[in-house]
Amino acid sequence: MKKYKEVSIDSTTQQMYERAQEMGIETVWERLEKQQPQCGYGLLGVCCRNCMMGPCRINPFGGEPTRGVCGADADTIVARNLLRMIAAGAAAHSDHGRHVALTLLIAAEMAEKFKKEGKPVLELDNMASNTLPYQVRDAEKLKAVAERLGIETEGKTIRELAKEVAEVALHDFGKQDEEALRFLKAYLNPKTYEVFETAAAKAGMPWFENGILPRGIDREIVESLHRTHIGTDHDPVSILLHGLKTSLGDAWGGSLIATELQDILFGTPQVIKAEANLGVLKEDYVNIVVHGHEPVLSEKIVEAAQDPELIELAQKYGAKGINVVGMCCTGLEVLMRHGIPIAGNFLQQEMAIVTGAVEAMVVDVQCIMPATVDVARCFHTKIIDTSPLATFPGAIHIKFDERRADEIAKEIVRTAVENFPNRSKKRVEIPKEKMAGYVGFSVEAILKHFGGNLKPIEEAIVEGKIKGVAGLVGCNNPKIKQDHNHIKIANELMKRDVLLIGTGCWATAAMKYGIFLPEYADTDNVGPGLREFAKEWGIPPALNMGSCVDCTRMLVLADLIARDLNVPISALPVVGSAPEAMTEKAVSIGTYFVASGITTHLGIVPPVLGGPKVVKILTQDLYDIVGAAFIVEPDPYKAARLMYDHIMKKRKELGI
Amino acid sequence: MPTDSTPTIFIDPAKCIGCRQCEIACAVEHSQSKDLFSAIFEDPLPLPRIHILPMGAYNVPMNCRHCDGAPCVEVCPTGALFHDEDGAVMITPEKCIGCKMCAIVCPFGIPEFEALNGVMFKCDMCPDRRAEGRVPACVEACKTGALQFGTIDEIVGRVRKETAEKIIKLKEGEYEEEYNGWDLYRSMYAEIIRVNEGESK
Numbered sequence: 001m002k003k004y005k006e007v008s009i010d011s012t013t014q015q016m017y018e019r020a021q022e023m024g025i026e027t028v029w030e031r032l033e034k035q036q037p038q039c040g041y042g043l044l045g046v047c048c049r050n051c052m053m054g055p056c057r058i059n060p061f062g063g064e065p066t067r068g069v070c071g072a073d074a075d076t077i078v079a080r081n082l083l084r085m086i087a088a089g090a091a092a093h094s095d096h097g098r099h100v101a102l103t104l105l106i107a108a109e110m111a112e113k114f115k116k117e118g119k120p121v122l123e124l125d126n127m128a129s130n131t132l133p134y135q136v137r138d139a140e141k142l143k144a145v146a147e148r149l150g151i152e153t154e155g156k157t158i159r160e161l162a163k164e165v166a167e168v169a170l171h172d173f174g175k176q177d178e179e180a181l182r183f184l185k186a187y188l189n190p191k192t193y194e195v196f197e198t199a200a201a202k203a204g205m206p207w208f209e210n211g212i213l214p215r216g217i218d219r220e221i222v223e224s225l226h227r228t229h230i231g232t233d234h235d236p237v238s239i240l241l242h243g244l245k246t247s248l249g250d251a252w253g254g255s256l257i258a259t260e261l262q263d264i265l266f267g268t269p270q271v272i273k274a275e276a277n278l279g280v281l282k283e284d285y286v287n288i289v290v291h292g293h294e295p296v297l298s299e300k301i302v303e304a305a306q307d308p309e310l311i312e313l314a315q316k317y318g319a320k321g322i323n324v325v326g327m328c329c330t331g332l333e334v335l336m337r338h339g340i341p342i343a344g345n346f347l348q349q350e351m352a353i354v355t356g357a358v359e360a361m362v363v364d365v366q367c368i369m370p371a372t373v374d375v376a377r378c379f380h381t382k383i384i385d386t387s388p389l390a391t392f393p394g395a396i397h398i399k400f401d402e403r404r405a406d407e408i409a410k411e412i413v414r415t416a417v418e419n420f421p422n423r424s425k426k427r428v429e430i431p432k433e434k435m436a437g438y439v440g441f442s443v444e445a446i447l448k449h450f451g452g453n454l455k456p457i458e459e460a461i462v463e464g465k466i467k468g469v470a471g472l473v474g475c476n477n478p479k480i481k482q483d484h485n486h487i488k489i490a491n492e493l494m495k496r497d498v499l500l501i502g503t504g505c506w507a508t509a510a511m512k513y514g515i516f517l518p519e520y521a522d523t524d525n526v527g528p529g530l531r532e533f534a535k536e537w538g539i540p541p542a543l544n545m546g547s548c549v550d551c552t553r554m555l556v557l558a559d560l561i562a563r564d565l566n567v568p569i570s571a572l573p574v575v576g577s578a579p580e581a582m583t584e585k586a587v588s589i590g591t592y593f594v595a596s597g598i599t600t601h602l603g604i605v606p607p608v609l610g611g612p613k614v615v616k617i618l619t620q621d622l623y624d625i626v627g628a629a630f631i632v633e634p635d636p637y638k639a640a641r642l643m644y645d646h647i648m649k650k651r652k653e654l655g656i
Numbered sequence: 657m658p659t660d661s662t663p664t665i666f667i668d669p670a671k672c673i674g675c676r677q678c679e680i681a682c683a684v685e686h687s688q689s690k691d692l693f694s695a696i697f698e699d700p701l702p703l704p705r706i707h708i709l710p711m712g713a714y715n716v717p718m719n720c721r722h723c724d725g726a727p728c729v730e731v732c733p734t735g736a737l738f739h740d741e742d743g744a745v746m747i748t749p750e751k752c753i754g755c756k757m758c759a760i761v762c763p764f765g766i767p768e769f770e771a772l773n774g775v776m777f778k779c780d781m782c783p784d785r786r787a788e789g790r791v792p793a794c795v796e797a798c799k800t801g802a803l804q805f806g807t808i809d810e811i812v813g814r815v816r817k818e819t820a821e822k823i824i825k826l827k828e829g830e831y832e833e834e835y836n837g838w839d840l841y842r843s844m845y846a847e848i849i850r851v852n853e854g855e856s857k
Contacts, residue, residue, distance in 0.1 A: 037797050040680030040692050057676065060692075061683050062701045609693055 002029050008347065008482035010512060012278040012431035016351035019429060025378050027350050028369065032478045044610030045078040051230035060610050070230055078611030079236035079243075080228040082587070085606075086243045087224035089588030092366055093549055094217045094254025095389075096294055098173055100261045103296050105166035106402050107134035107265065111159045133300070133405035136162050137267040141444070145260050148186040162264070169257045173217045180213040184252035189559050191568040192597060195626055196248065199595075200241050203625045212241055212595060212626075214249030221246055236614050244595040244626065251592035256552040262333070266299050269336035269440035269546065271449065276511040278348060279434030280341035281357050285323035286314045288416045289343055289352055291372075292364035293547065295333035297386050297400050298326070300409035301362060302334055310413050317420045322413065327352060328367050329504060329547035336440050336546045344512075345483075345505035346476040346582070350375045356427040360416035364400075365390045367583065380422040384412055437516030441501070441543035443556050449539065454560055456537065457499070461573065462656050465529040467497045468573030468647035471554040472542075473589055474504025475582040477604055483509040485579035485603050485636040490515060490542060492640030497527035498647060500542035503551050506579070507544045516540045551589050555596055565654075570597025570627025573650040575643040579603035579636060590630065599628040599646050601639050606632070662743035665781070665795060665803055666811045667717045672708065672802035674715035679704040681797035685782055700772055705779040706794045717803055719794065720745060720766045720779035728758035728767060728778075736776075744781040752776050 004014040004021070007029050020027050041047040046058040048068050056068030058077060067073050072080075110132055136142055139158050146153050146161050149168050153161060172181045179185075185193075193213075200208030214220050224246050227233035233242070263269070281287050288305065290298040304310065305322040314322050326334050326342040327349055334340040343352050346367055352358055353375045361372060364387045373394040376383050383395040386408075391397060398412050441449075450456045460466045470493050476482050486509040490500055494515075502510060514520055521534040521541045534541045545553045554576075555569075562569045576593040578586050581604045593600040608614050622629040631646070633639040680692070687695035687702035695702055706719040722745045729737045729745060736751035737758055747767075752775040758767040759776065767776045782792040790796070791805040798804075804811065 037677070037681055037793075039675070039677055040684070041676075043692060044696065060680070060696045061703060063703075605693055609696065 002033070006481065007478070009484050009487065010277070010344075010348070010482055010509075012344070012433050013348055013351050013482055015429075015431045016278065016348075016354045020350070020354045020375075023354075023378065025350075025354065025375055026371075027375070028347060028371065028478050031371070041610075043605075043607055045081045045607035046074050046610035048072060048077045048080065050080065050228060053230075058610065072234060075236045075611040075613040076234045076239075078608050078614045079239040080233075082606070082608055082614065083224050083228055083239050083243045083246070085584045085587045086247050086591050087221045089584035089586065090217075090246050090250035090254060091221050092583075092585050093250050093258065093588065094173070094221070096365070096549055097217075097254040097256075097258035097261070098170070099294060099296060100258050100265065101166050101169040101173075103134055103402050104162055104261050104265055105170065107132060107136070108159050108163035108166060110134075110403070112163075133402060134265055134296075136264055138264050141260070141268050142264045145264065149182060150186065165264070166261070169261060172253055172257070174219075175216045176219070178210060178215055180210065180215065181217065181249065181253045183256055184214065184248070187252060187256060187556060187559060189563045189569070191566065192559070192562060192570070195568050195570065195597065196595075199244070199625050203237055203241055203621070205238050205241060208238075208241060208245075212245040212248060214245050214253060217249045217253040220249040236611065236617060240614070240617055241625075243591055247588045247591035248595050250588050251552060251555055251596060255549045256555075258549045259546070259552045262295055263442065263444075266295055266333075267337050268444045269442040270445050271438055272336075272339045272440045273436060274335055274339040274439050275341040275434045275436050276335075276344075276508060277434040278343055278352060278355060278431045280323075280325050280343055281352065281355055281430045282320075282323045283357060283428060283430055284320040286317075286319045286321070286417050286420045287358045288322065288324045288413065289327050289358055289361045290324060290330050290334065291327035291349060291361055292330040292368055292387075292390075293328065293333075293366040293549065294364045294387070295330060295337070296402065297364055297405075297409070298330045298334050298362070299337075300405045301412060302338060302340060304406070304409035304413040307410060307413070310410065310417055313414070314417045314420065317417065319417075319420050322417065327361075328508075329549065330364060332504070332507060332544075332547040332550075336442070336544070336550075339439070341434070342508055342511070345508035347478060347482045353379060353381050355430045356380075356424065357430050359419040359423065360384050360412070362386060362412055362416075363390070363392070363395075366585070368392075379427065380419060380424065382415065382419050384415060386412070435512050435514050435517075437511040437514065437544070438518070438540055439507075439511070439516060439544040441545050443553050443560070446543065446557065449537065454557075454564060458561060458564060460529075460533050464651075464656070465497070465533050466499045467529070467644070468575065468651065469499045469501060469558075470643060470647075471551070471558075471574070471576045471593070471598065472500055472502035472506045472510075473551055473576065473578045473581075473586070474506055474548045475578060475580050475586050476505050476509075477580045477582040479604060480580045483512070483580075485639075486510065487513050487515075488636035489577055489579045489601075489603075489640050489643075491525040492637060493643065494526045494530055494541050495524075496640070496644045497529040498644065499530060499533070501545050501554055501557065502542060503545050503554065504548035507546070510542055511544060515542045516544055548585060548589065551593075555592075558596070558598065567654075568597055568627060571650065571654060572597075573647040573654070573656075574598050575646050576600035577603070577639065577643060579639070581606070594622060594628045594630060595626050597626060597628045599631065599643075601631040601633060601643055603634055603636065603639060605634065661807050661809075662722075663805055663807050664722055664811070665719055665792060665805055667719070668802050668804070669711075669714045669716045670802075671800045672715040672717055673800055674708055674710060675799075676708050677797040677799070678706050678717060678794035678803060679708065681793040682706045682779075685785070685793035703768075703770070703777070705768075705777065715802075717794075718764060718766070720781070721764060722779075722781060727761040727763070731757045731761045733757065740783070742781070742786055744783070744786075745778070746780050746783070747776060747778060749773065749775045749777075 004018040053069040058074040197211040331342040682704040754774040
């Protein structure tokens with residue numbers, strides 16, 4: 001068994017991990033240990049299970065077999081496996097985006113129906129009615145998005161615009177023509193567009209007619225599965241080119257739609273102060289943890305928890321009230337928009353239950369461990385699964401339906417409240433530690449903060465006050481001490497005057513560590529230039545841009561700077577990093593960062609090393625194709641140096 | 657020299673699913689870096705000392721038995737092969753002249769020829785791991801228990817107990833219910849072969 005200090009640098013995780021060990025509760029770290037040593041073929045990506053002549057494995061030590069039954073060699077197998085990972089990651093993000101687009105459409109249609117039925121509603125046309133489950137909270141953003149998409153806004157009601165934007169988004173998912181996605185065309189600067197158009201020709205594959213421009217979000221994902229079917233595409237180059245294309249469908253399609261339409265429905269995040277870490281759980285309150293990725297449900301849970309009737313019920317059971325806290329990206333969604341405290345990132349989901357103070361963990365989709373149900377069995381905690389596409393054996397199923405959102409959210413909160421009397425007070429142990437931070441740095445909030453444009457950031461970069469910008473992203477991975485690499489890389493970059501922007505589990509890690517406080521700029525972990533810039537503008541040295549689907553906010557920001565300088569994104573002194581990557585979504589994000597021109601570091605070796613040609617393409621050849629490539633480096637100090645070197649190289653190329 | 661307390665690697669073909677993880681783990685253990693991601697880039701590439709042989713519906717892990725009175729040790733003309741203090745049969749490459757006599761006399765076909773240096777190589781029961789009190793790499797990698805590490809008394813004792821349990825179950829007519837998934841797969845596989853052969857005749 002591991003010592004508590006080996007698993008995490010987070011003291012609340014250490015404390016709860018020790019508690020779990022004392023109680024004999026198995027957690028993610030024990031399960032990882034039981035998997036050791038992990039399959040070498042799997043780690044190298046040289047195992048193919050795509051047909052029933054297999055499974056096939058390539059001998060990584062040079063001997064036989066060098067080919068699978070069909071004749072595929074290591075590079076073909078590795079490339080195909082990677083493409084499948086990208087497709088799965090893009091599918092997860094994009095299905096989330098589809099769900100949001102459908103919700104916007106349902107909201108518009110319900111408003112129309114209400115109007116026809118003559119129901120008593122307030123300001124129906126701008127969809128701010130109290131009787132509708134979902135409304136347009138940010139009409140300004142709706143108009144801005146509609147204008148970008150080239151939709152005529154003059155003389156149209158908010159309801160009509162919402163419907164049209166939702167329809168364009170849904171069209172991008174399933175359209176069959178050869179044109180690039182409408183959302184991509186609306187958001188991408190022309191210089192980067194050109195790079196996408198010519199990328200395949202540069203790679204020697206001119207038959208990719210529109211380069212790596214994605215045509216349909218679903219189509220590229222489906223084509224990935226087609227290409228990797230036995231006997232279809234075998235050239236690692238064309239397989240990987242399609243991987244770039246699929247990931248771009250995620251970036252400038254599925255994920256972008258998710259972020260933009262969520263802002264329209266739930267409000268665009270504005271700068272707000274909030275708290276993070278397990279210390280946000282409250283001893284005398286009914287604690288509800290919302291965990292997963294989609295805010296469509298959690299928004300309603302937050303609302304329902306404010307219902308006077310339910311608060312009264314909680315008090316009747318002896319609680320002081322209802323305390324909703326977040327976990328993972330669902331947590332970040334409600335954190336960014338409402339300042340709801342976030343209890344932790346990926347590796348703290350089991351730890352939250354171990355406090356013994358959680359009445360219900362309400363889960364939707366992605367990154368929720370089935371083990372939460374097993375840990376919950378040791379306490380009174382109820383796991384409530386809500387998404388029709390994610391059912392957990394042993395959990396309570398209260399499946400969500402947008403049309404009855406209010407009713408269902410109340411039922412979920414009621415279930416949690418009614419569980420409060422089952423809590424054993426003797427078994428409650430909540431770590432005290434929590435940390436405050438400023439969150440809510442959407443692109444709109446950043447623009448507002450800097451006076452309507454990005455000139456101040458750009459000037460600081462040109463002056464050299466800031467050397468460049470690094471986008472840090474997501475995930476914990478039990479193979480790495482929790483949050484260790486996140487914080488080390490962040491500090492090492494800030495020391496070198498690199499402004500940080502970030503999302504996902506990285507953002508939660510940074511917040512727990514105090515990096516989102518303006519005072520953090522005074523520490524030795526921040527260089528003098530960045531310190532001066534942060535002080536001048538009253539911002540922390542790192543900006544929280546939201547959940548992992550919100551990585552598109554970083555792309556939109558990069559796009560705006562590229563537009564201002566009239567260069568492709570790949571010319572900017574910008575890097576990306578996923579220091580503790582874990583999911584297929586992270587593979588898709590990393591790929592779309594690189595495809596969009598942002599050289600990206602990975603702190604975990606992805607399953608590609610078994611294919612030397614594939615490794616060369618990913619780490620070298622892509623520079624010539626899209627102007628950016630992957631850096632793989634498990635050591636956080638070395639990684640930060642490599643990222644900084646890349647920023648300096650780009651500065652030199654720009655002549656600044 | 658070996659004693660009854662010398663541990664050995666016990667193989668159980670009934671439990672081997674042929675994943676070949678032991679081969680990878682063995683090669684990594686015998687690499688310079690002892691790390692998979694670095695080992696695949698080494699020159700010369702490290703080689704495994706254990707091999708999985710598919711025999712019909714069974715897979716048989718073949719590794720050195722580290723025999724007491726090993727014919728390979730006895731026949732080696734230069735004394736390159738010897739028993740270490742744990743009883744493992746080891747090879748000193750500097751003394752090996754590549755005559756391959758050990759391969760000829762080994763009843764299991766274990767010693768292999770390394771063409772690059774013209775010497776023989778074989779399973780050494782992971783001396784570095786033994787020094788740290790850890791089990792050999794192949795045993796650690798085996799997730800099904802097809803490879804087990806222990807003294808002959810432990811192994812014989814375990815087999816004796818398992819067999820005794822089977823006999824009781826046989827007597828009580830419960831044995832068939834005890835089939836695990838792999839046994840089921842194997843019996844189905846045998847049935848398919850039987851049917852196919854029957855049809856082709």
